[in-house]
Amino acid sequence: MNLTREQGVLTIHGHSLLDIKEQYGTPLFVYDESLIRNQCRRFHETLQASGLTYTISYASKAFTSIQLFKLMQEEQMGLDVVSEGELYTALTAQFDPQKIHFHGNNKTDHEIEYAIEAGVEYFVIDAIDEIERINTIAKRKNSTVKAVLRVNPGVEAHTHEFIQTGQEDSKFGLSIKHGLAIKGVKHIQEASHIDFYGIHFHIGSQIFESTGTIETIQIVIHWLKENNIDIKVLNIGGGFSIKYTSEDISYPIEDGIKAITQTLIDTCNEIDYKTPEISLEPGRSIVGEAGITLYEVGTVKSIPETNKYISIDGGMSDHIRTALYDAQYELELVDREDNQTENVTVAGKLCESGDIIARNTALPVSTKRGDTLCVKSTGAYHYSMSSNYNQMLKPAVVFVSEQGVREVIKRQSLEHLIANEVQ
Template structure:
């Protein structure tokens, strides 16, 4: 298993994260358990800042909170000088409850409700990413009612396909997100926004997908959008002050993934933006990014207790754990691949391949398929790496499974930032 951040194996063959052993964490906080390497999260934020500052561009980096959010994580983002991208009233409420500066929040969403827009206007959210034609009129009317201007970006779909899973590809022409460049909808929306008296149009936004390696797709999208903006400038006089390229930077889940270094990607993107604006005679806009997975993904671990071990001769070996698709949905949803290990027996040699199954009542409740492991024993501690993004945030109560606790570790200390749900939590609010 590849070890990220502060993770290491002790001489006794025990997984240690942030100076705290996995068995100690499981003993104190129970399993299943989400564990975050706080130092690695901070370092990922700083890598973005260092590289973009060195590029000489005016920039803003906002964390995509859909990847993982809780009060402690929001406060950490504020401490690391990150903005925040939210896509729902709940994410906005979490950010505000943590004391995050609303002026540094961007509100996304392909179907923002009137209630969510009012919530954002009440809070003084800094930017709205407009996603549809009817949102232009709705946001303008509400901003007028509040006697204010809504600073906004237009989300466009550049018609660029990212080499990723169809479910997380968002920049192609057939997408529920944004407005299409090629069919004229984006221009219609932008003109409407420019004519709206209560909208301050900063520029445009695009996001071609997630878990992307390399910059070919992003640079192709930049070229199309800059060409489009150059034409619009001639026709309308509009000059984009901001270009938001979203996020989507891939991370290493297994040895098969060749994680593209953030530094190289940002340097290539910055170079493409400089060259493109010069080619089209455009002023250099402020570059905005919204990374999520690349900030928290590799910093997260999930710990489980091993239960039933079932060997089916000539077919498959199963090892079942005390969680499953209620806390780890991505394998069932996307066919995502993960590395696993026995956290209390890291130095033991693999003896067979095992499929790690959850305890939920679904045949598809699988965490990892056919992974080499020492023969697991009931009570062993199984660790899954790189579960920091889209695990806690996509967790559910299927089969009335209480959601796990979340702990942050670092410097030999562990703190519980989200408590484990109790049985009573499962029925709270019911009659």
């Protein structure tokens, strides 16, 4: 996100973050709409240059909203959904169901039925028993559905163990090594109301280079050739990294995707295998760096010779990744610049010792109650993982562009908080 200072105050596209805070309150998620669109277009342009037939499906779990889905449709993106709720949100946004595919390692019968009725493009099958359940429901609905099989390639991505998904010991996919994947393919091919459409894999998240994906493509294509399996589409998942701090690397979309597509072309040519359509599922890399969170500083507590705590008006209810993964973030005061800084701990207001936003982070010595704090790169897996723990209200979300500021999700109210309670 291109944050700049005007008269000492952080702005985005000429809009003061203090003015935005004044209008919408805090905690507040602020997205750079132009950056989201630009990320979509970078993927499109790179894939178009490859000459391959391709699709790009935004991974909805990163951040879901009606207005975001409308934006994705405008940018010619498809959608990857993993639940009834994500599908419902997409359909409410009038997203074309023929550009939606349904993921998940434990789809319920109700979800399968709902997705078939909606007319999704295809299912990503994740288990052997799922094949018969989808086939039975499709038969009952007098429908034939398309499906790709998620395979487990046995490749470990270089990332946090909680967000690795391609290693042998994973809840996702069917193992190539242990023969479960070929069993799954045969079951789908034999199913009367399922068309076998292709193969899916995803090796993890926050992946900053292409080596693991390249290796997996080679493994999968050779496995397909050896077993005489023809596919129309190869879905390579997503997981492309973003820059949370200066030490992180944003995935090099142009060079990385070029290396991936060229590997697919070369591998298929080398073994005389028909090159399939390629499909991607970027999520974090589309919205992650486009989002920030604004908080208001509250209690400032200094413990002599120990630590200084800067407390904010949000916390793990809207920023869970630090507690989950010890994720690191860069923080900055919105109100002013001050070269005299000190290392502090920024803490949330929830009743948990682990409710920490950042440890040992540099903030101005002058930071005080009422100041506005900006946490960068919170566009992915923040609002979507937010909760009502401690009966905290979920924040509002706004999109900012050169055209203006627009609210896309209203702040949750106290009435909404207990709307489903039986009194």
